[in-house]
Amino acid sequence: MSDAVEVDQDGPVLVITINRPDQRNAVNGAVSRGIAEALDLLDADPDLRAGVLHGAGGTFCAGMDLKAFAAGEPVRDDVRGFAGLVERPPASPLIAAVEGWALGGGFEVVLSCDLVVAARTARFGLPEVKRGLAARGGGVFRLPRRMPYGIAMELIMTGAALEAPRAADFGLVNRLVEEGEALAAAVELAREVAANAPMSVRASKQVASASLDWPVEECFARQREYLEPVFASSDAAEGVAAFREHRDPVWKDR
Structure with missing residues (x-):
């Protein structure tokens, strides 16, 4: 550096x-x-x-x-x-x-x-x-x-x-x-x-930035490529499990 x-x-x-x-x-x-x-x-x-x-x-x-x-x-x-x-x-x-x-x-x-x-x-x-x-x-x-x-x-x-x-x-x-x-x-x-799931944060940032010039009628379709992998990730299951078990989540996905 x-x-x-x-x-x-x-x-x-x-x-x-x-x-x-x-x-x-x-x-x-x-x-x-x-x-x-x-x-x-x-x-x-x-x-x-x-x-x-x-x-x-x-x-x-x-x-x-x-x-x-x-x-x-x-x-x-x-x-x-x-x-x-x-x-x-x-x-x-x-x-x-x-x-x-x-x-x-x-x-x-x-x-x-x-x-x-x-x-x-x-x-x-x-x-x-x-x-x-x-x-x-x-x-x-x-x-x-x-x-x-x-x-x-x-x-x-x-x-x-x-x-x-x-x-x-x-x-x-x-x-x-x-x-x-x-x-x-x-x-x-x-x-x-x-403290939040890194994959969730990154994907959300990508959609927030990229969607500024998306036509409104295309937003739901176009966000899928960014957000569907989040819902399919192991961290999605970990987040739900941690909530149910009243503990801090341990994130693994990037």
């Missing part, structure tokens, strides 16, 4: 840290490669069931490292895209733990995660239009799917910042915590997710 990205295992949770605090955790090639490698590990290791992504030093991520980009350094991973994430998020659940700023590509990284825990002092923004650019890391199509359309378009077209309490009001932030507590709260939430 790159020095720009640190990875630690906390039980079933993989904690991924962007570790460039002197550059406000701006994304260069090393960050993209490091996150991509971490997500490959998250998806491949059967002992890992959820991931948490955060930034060192009180800032989540200030977006693309413009100096690296100007110098001609590739700042995206060939498979997962910018920040090793935005074009191919992991199959496993991923939670963003946000302190400080999540700007531009940093906000797009947040939008690529499934859940968001943020400090009350955190701020989000897509300032690309102020610089003659556009949010091409998924921001312009993911944000309107995560927030009311009018609010999302205001942020996209003005480049204005969004404070975490208001983001929570619009449903973008799942849990709002005091400054300095985002990582611990995100790990706690990840443990809640990880």
Whole structure:
């Protein structure tokens, strides 16, 4: 793993840290490669069931490292895209733990995660239009799917910042915590997710993501390929047995 990205295992949770605090955790090639490698590990290791992504030093991520980009350094991973994430998020659940700023590509990284825990002092923004650019890391199509359309378009077209309490009001932030507590709260939430059947969680995530553009009349038919294997799994029987026997289930399927 790159020095720009640190990875630690906390039980079933993989904690991924962007570790460039002197550059406000701006994304260069090393960050993209490091996150991509971490997500490959998250998806491949059967002992890992959820991931948490955060930034060192009180800032989540200030977006693309413009100096690296100007110098001609590739700042995206060939498979997962910018920040090793935005074009191919992991199959496993991923939670963003946000302190400080999540700007531009940093906000797009947040939008690529499934859940968001943020400090009350955190701020989000897509300032690309102020610089003659556009949010091409998924921001312009993911944000309107995560927030009311009018609010999302205001942020996209003005480049204005969004404070975490208001983001929570619009449903973008799942849990709002005091400054300095985002990582611990995100790990706690990840443990809640990880306690459930991994196969069920992954399949449910796939349907939730893929079905955004499915015609309503096709949804039941198209979800079968994802969900029928869940009902046929040994974990489905284990879940029922554990409920009847008043014990914690022991999951085996991935």
